[in-house]
Amino acid sequence: MINKRAAVFWAIVLVIVTAFSTFIVTNTIAISLGNKVVITQKDFETIKSMEKLLGLKDYIKKNYVEGAEDNQLIEGAIKGMFESLKDPYSVYMTKEEFKNFNESTKGSYGGIGVIVSRSEDGYVTVVAPIEDTPGEKAGLKTNDKIIKVNDQDIVGMDLDAAVALMKGKKGTKVILTVLRDNVREPRVFEIIREEIILKTVKSNMMENDIGYIRISMFDEDTGDEFKKALNSLKTKNMKGLIVDLRQNPGGFINQCVEVADELLDEGLVVYTEDKGKKREDYKSKKGKLDVPFVILIDEGSASASEIVSGAVKDRKAGLLIGVKTFGKGLVQSIEQLKDGSGIKLTTQKYYTPNGISINKVGIEPDIEVKALELKEGQKPEDVKDVQLERAVAELLKQIKR
Known part of the structure; x- marks a missing residue:
């Protein structure tokens, strides 16, 4: 009333x-x-x-x-309200942009398969390339700054408009001009778009009965898919587990909590606070994984990945191996409006069980292992995975005790 x-x-x-x-x-x-x-x-x-x-x-x-036109001016004014927040994660999306956004979190779409954000200085920055996509295969890396799509300058452009330029029909070509840290000249990538099918969980049994589960992002089905993969490995006499969250840009908070629930005993996984300091706790239920496990992290592990990693570290449940994570400790609310447009607004900050906010800070691994650099023309599979090797070595120590 x-x-x-x-x-x-x-x-x-x-x-x-x-x-x-x-x-x-x-x-x-x-x-x-x-x-x-x-x-x-x-x-x-x-x-x-x-x-x-x-x-x-x-x-x-x-x-x-x-x-x-009236609609053009009103849409621009609304976008301006969100841009005035100077928060790259808070955006207004037109009906078409909101449709594209939803496609990128479920199902499939035509594109190159990279997760991007807009930095405070206006650059469209790669958070992480999605595994087995054209963007990853072409060699795009975390923190690459995309300055052009084809011949169009996108520095300062609305993030969703820039993303729309990168999407397109399967089989068509897109040219990205990229700035990379410690590389003097811009790099140019010619990438053929493919249908991006989001299968976020992959698993297999490695030597010495060590299970391996790779989570590329946390979409609507990730929690269920992780449980299926874990249960399958358990039936094969798994003695240790590696959960690979490298280059995982995050996703839905409820899905990462479901994953954490499979690993941890009863207790706090993460809590959020809104503007009014209203707190919401997310907890794992009784019953934990009964084998030792390692979480692999890197600079592309963000948001929901950091929730899982932070809970494991604070509760001393497993080892974190790799390098410091991205540092995104904010939660966005997503709302569809009556006309089909939508908004994404930062409404909460999240904190690890020990009350630590990792926003713009990241989570340090228990054991730091830097990945070997890819040389020109090399693919990820051509380079020894020293982080994975160290994870196996640490698990074998615990298994033999």
Whole structure:
């Protein structure tokens, strides 16, 4: 039920949509409500801002030499509100952009298979290439800064617009120009788009009865897929487990909690706090994995990957091997609006069981092992995986005890 003050406020806003002068606003309120209304200074300032915004919309529409449509101006104003937050994870998406966003978290789509974010200085930056996709095969790496898609400069461009340029029909070519740390000249990658099918969990049994589960990201089915893979390995007399979260950019918080629940005994996995310091706890249930395990992490392990890693480290349940993680300790709420558009807004920060916020900090491994650098023309499978080898060695020590 709307209270009187709220009803008055929205009545005023509705009037402003159709008439801009103070005289008309004041008199329409008197007619609509039948008496005088007192509002706060804050509400009055909000009303004046709305008047300014809508007045400018009309001015642009009447005078802009190229012409402009109402919808174009309103969409731009909404996008501007989100951009003013200077948070690369908070965005407004048009109907088409929101549809593309949903495709990238489930099912399949045509593209190159990289997860990107926009840095504070306006660069579209690779968080992680998705495993077995054209982007990974071409050699794109975490922290690569994409400055051009084909001939179009994308520095400072809206993130979703830049992503849309990278997507396209299967079999078509896209050219990316990339800045890479410690490389003087920009690098150019010619990539053929493929259908990106998101299978986020792969597993196999290695030598010495060590199970291996690779999670490339946490989508809607990852928790169930992880359980299936783990149960399959258990039937094969698994004596130790490696969970590979390298280059995993994150995903849904409920899915990473499901994965953590399979590894940890009863207790706290992660907690979140919103603007008002309201806390929400996510816990694992009683019963833990009964074999030693290692989590592999690197600079591309972000968000949901760091939730799992942070819980394992704080609760001393397993070993983290690799290098420091990405450092994204924020939670976004995703909402679809009535017209099919959508928003993604940072609404919470998350904390590890020990109360640590890892945002822009990352999680340090228990044992640091740097991956060998790929040389020009080499593919990941051509280079010895020293991080995986160290994980096996550490597990064998524990198995033999």
